[in-house]
Amino acid sequence: MTEIAQKLDRIQPELAFAEAGDLLREIQRRLRRLMAPFATDPELRDAIGAVLQALQAAQTSLKAVRPTDPAAEAPNSVYYGTQDAFDTISNCVADLLGLFEKQTLHFGENDAEP
Amino acid sequence: MPSLDEEKELQNYLDEVTQATRESLIAWRTANPTTYMWEKEGSPAARLSLQQLERNVVVTEEGRRSLRKKQYYLFQVFEISAQGPNLRLSFDGDERTTLNDKLHALFELIRTEKLLRDLQFLKSTLPERRS
Numbered sequence: 001m002t003e004i005a006q007k008l009d010r011i012q013p014e015l016a017f018a019e020a021g022d023l024l025r026e027i028q029r030r031l032r033r034l035m036a037p038f039a040t041d042p043e044l045r046d047a048i049g050a051v052l053q054a055l056q057a058a059q060t061s062l063k064a065v066r067p068t069d070p071a072a073e074a075p076n077s078v079y080y081g082t083q084d085a086f087d088t089i090s091n092c093v094a095d096l097l098g099l100f101e102k103q104t105l106h107f108g109e110n111d112a113e114p
Numbered sequence: 115m116p117s118l119d120e121e122k123e124l125q126n127y128l129d130e131v132t133q134a135t136r137e138s139l140i141a142w143r144t145a146n147p148t149t150y151m152w153e154k155e156g157s158p159a160a161r162l163s164l165q166q167l168e169r170n171v172v173v174t175e176e177g178r179r180s181l182r183k184k185q186y187y188l189f190q191v192f193e194i195s196a197q198g199p200n201l202r203l204s205f206d207g208d209e210r211t212t213l214n215d216k217l218h219a220l221f222e223l224i225r226t227e228k229l230l231r232d233l234q235f236l237k238s239t240l241p242e243r244r245s
Contacts, residue, residue: 017146061168064148074145074163075199080188081148084169 001097004030008090013079017067020078024062027089028055035096047099051092058085121212124205128189128216131162135223142224150224159194160202164221169208184208187217 004027011023031051038044065081067073134140142150142164149165165188170181186208192199207214 065146067146068144072145074149074151074165075161075192075201076190077146077149077163077165080165080167081146084167088170 001031001034001093001100005090005093005097008086008093011079011083011086013076015079015082017062017065017070017073017078020062020065020082024055024058031055031093043103044096044099047092047096051089051096054085054089054092058082058089061085121210124210124213125216128213128220132216132220132223135220135227138227142228144228150221153194161192161194161199163190163192164188164217164224165190166221167206167208185218186214187221189213189217 007023007027035044035048035051039048041048061082061084062078065078131140135142140152140162142152145151145163148167149163151164152162154160154162166185167188168183168185171184173180173182186206188204188206190201191203193202194200205213207217
C-alpha cells in the first residue's frame with residue numbers, strides 16, 4: 001500500500017491519458033485485492049468505503065479528460081483534471097494505512113508475553 | 115497575490131477573448147469533454163486552453179464535516195515555436211476568484227455555440243421529405 005501511495009506522489013504534469021488510465025487500473029486492482037479480506041471489519045469498513053469512493057471519483061475525473069483526438073491531447077489537461085482525484089485516493093490510502101498500523105500494534109499488545 | 119492592475123488587465127483580456135468568441139473569430143476545438151483549445155496561427159503562433167476543473171472542499175455545517183465539489187477553470191497560454199509549446203501564462207479561477215466568473219462565462223459560451231453547431235449538423239443529416 002505504501003508503494004501505491006508513492007506511485008501517486010510521483011505523478012508529473014506531462015501525464016498522458018493512457019498513462020493515467022493504466023495507473024488507475026493498476027492501483028484499483030491492487031487496492032481491491034489488499035482491502036477485500038477486511039471489507040467487513042468494523043474498524044476498517046468506513047476507511048475502505050472511502051477508498052472505493054475515491055477510486056470511483058477518479059474514474060469519473062478520467063472520463064472528463066478523455067481526449068477527442070488521442071494524437072492531440074491538451075497539454076497538462078489530464079494531470080490537472082485528475083490531480084485532485086489522485087490526491088484524494090492518496091489521502092484515503094494514508095488513512096487506511098494508519099488504521100492497519102493501529103491494528104498491528106493492537107495485536108502485538110494482546111500477543112505479548114508478560 | 116496579483117496587483118489590481120494585473121487583475122484588471124487579465125479581466126480586459128478575457129472580455130476581449132469572449133467577444134471574439136461571440137463573433138466567431140476564435141475557432142475553439144474540443145480537446146476533451148472539459149477542455150477547449152484554440153490554435154492561433156500566424157505571428158505570434160499560440161495555443162490557448164480553457165479547462166473546467168473540480169476539487170473537493172471540506173464544508174462544516176452544524177458541526178458536521180462533509181465533502182463538496184468546487185468547480186473552477188484553468189486558463190493557459192502557450193507560445194508555439196520551433197522548439198515546441200512553451201507555457202507563457204497560466205491562471206486558475208480557484209486562486210483568482212474574481213476571474214472565475216469570466217472564465218465560467220467564456221466556457222459556457224464556447225460550449226453553447228458548439229452545441230448549436232452540432233445540433234445544426236444533426237438536423238442536416240435528416241433525409242429530405244418529398245412533398
